[in-house]
Amino acid sequence: MTVEPIRVLVNGEASNAVATTDRGLLYGDGLFETIACVDGKLQLWHLHMQRLQAGCERLGLGDIDIDALRDECLGLVDGVVRGVLKVIITRGTGGRGYRPPEDVTATRIVQLHDWPMHPESAHAQGISTIICNTRLGQNPSLAGMKHLNRLEQVMARREWNDEAIREGLMLDNTGHVIEGTMSNVFLVRKGRLLTPDLTRCGVAGIMRAHVMGLAAQENMTVDIRAITLTELQQADEVFVCNSLIAIWPVRRVDDTTFEKGPLTTRLQACLARANDDSIT
DSSP: OOOOOOOEEETTEEOSOOOTTBHHHHHOOEEEEEEEEETTEETTHHHHHHHHHHHHHHHTOOOOOHHHHHHHHHHHHTTOSEEEEEEEEEOOBOOSSSSOOSSOOOEEEEEEEEOOOOOHHHHHTOEEEEEOSOOBOOOTTTTBOOBSOOHHHHHHHTTOOOTTEEEEEEEBTTSBEEEESSSEEEEEETTEEEEEOOSSSSBOOHHHHHHHHHHHHTTOOEEEEOOBHHHHHTOSEEEEEETTTEEEEEEEETTEEOOOOHHHHHHHHHHHHSOOOOBO
């Protein structure tokens, strides 16, 4: 008999169930991280944990036992050549109503998923995207965090079924470019990198931070500011990034086309040879 490997842990135990009173289920009261696993190593682990701990502090979820979490994650990915690890932290169970009890114990969920099948052409040649109709609401108190409420992204992702479209770009309710449904966005204009200001909405992605760090090492200027749709359309280069796809050049946004330019290519090469900050 073949024994299936453990793919889900809840508070350190093999399980596929959480309490129906868990506040993550009831209210989206929690956070998550999506971590690439390559050859049993957890990529950019320390950056993920820094964001997770900062988010827990902002939401008042309490301290997370990072050592225990690391051991659980490494146990799940032992021997995995390529996979996706999802870490979910919720406020735990806390009765009915929005006001959380003062004394709650966080729920810790770790899931191992198969690596998504994306065409190699997405990395090499680039992708086509659309501008989504769904807008991101502004809320500085939640901006930057990867909290569990992803309804805006779910609604945006329902807007297309065309396999030729690999991503949708999202604007905020003032019409500024913020991010993709699953990625962060960079532009190149006149030799400078631009990425949207995420102090009012959007997710401050781990790969976004990693790319900006690499750009600084390469003496590339990175401007973080509000970006209009017109600026996006007039960019010399556009690319999107996240922890799983790394960097995808954008070749089309609706009817506007772009070339895969030298800065995008250079940053892809930097990522390929960079210290990946992994643990094993």
